[in-house]
Amino acid sequence: MEPVELILVGCGMMGLRHLRGYAELERVRPGSLHLKAVCDLRLEAAQGAADEAERLLGYRPAVYRSAEEALSVEKGIEAADVVTPPRSHPQVVIPLLKAGLDVLVEKPLAVRVEDGREMVETAKSHRRILAVAENNRRDPMNRLMRH
Numbered sequence: 001m002e003p004v005e006l007i008l009v010g011c012g013m014m015g016l017r018h019l020r021g022y023a024e025l026e027r028v029r030p031g032s033l034h035l036k037a038v039c040d041l042r043l044e045a046a047q048g049a050a051d052e053a054e055r056l057l058g059y060r061p062a063v064y065r066s067a068e069e070a071l072s073v074e075k076g077i078e079a080a081d082v083v084t085p086p087r088s089h090p091q092v093v094i095p096l097l098k099a100g101l102d103v104l105v106e107k108p109l110a111v112r113v114e115d116g117r118e119m120v121e122t123a124k125s126h127r128r129i130l131a132v133a134e135n136n137r138r139d140p141m142n143r144l145m146r147h
Contacts (some may be wrong), residue, residue: 001039003034005098009067009092010083011040011049014106018083019049020135023056036077048069067092071099078108081133082106090115093130097122 006022008015015038025032035053038061040046046063054060064070071077080096082089082105089110096103097119109132110116123130 001031003077005036006033006081007037007039007070007074007077007079008035008053008061008081008083009039009048009096010085010106011042011045011144012083015045015049015051015083016088018081018106019052019056022053022083026057034061035061035134036074037064039064039067041065062118067096067099077101079103083133086111090119093119094122097126097128097130100126100128104131104133106133108132 008100012117019035022035023035035057038046038049038053043065046065050060050063057075062070062074067080079102082091082096082103082112084106086106086108089105092103093103093105104122105119110119119130122128
């Protein structure tokens with residue numbers, strides 16, 4: 001299996017949590033992903049995330065201020081993990097889908113229903129995967145309540 005070539009967009013607290021998730025995935029399924037770049041408007045946050053990625057993954061991803069900048073330089077990116085504030089999701093996610101990437105976006109998908117619908121329609125029309133990160137879905141207590 002070839003690793004998924006991935007970028008992380010948003011390097012705040014939740015972005016760092018996603019990095020720890022990548023490290024855990026690599027621990028249990030080595031070669032699952034390759035983090036090519038981290039992106040944040042706050043360059044110091046992106047630098048910090050790259051430092052943490054190097055510590056956790058053993059290599060340092062490239063650092064960019066935006067996903068657009070990363071896509072213009074890095075080749076072979078297949079997917080993006082978007083961990084930016086919810087109000088920015090449409091402006092970040094839609095161009096990534098149009099660029100041909102599959103996208104995982106942190107919850108909530110959107111602040112406005114029409115923005116969420118536009119993201120879903122863009123994913124459909126470009127035949128891309130759009131998924132919303134929800135870490136509590138498989139929580140044992142939530143599964144018990146559903147049962």
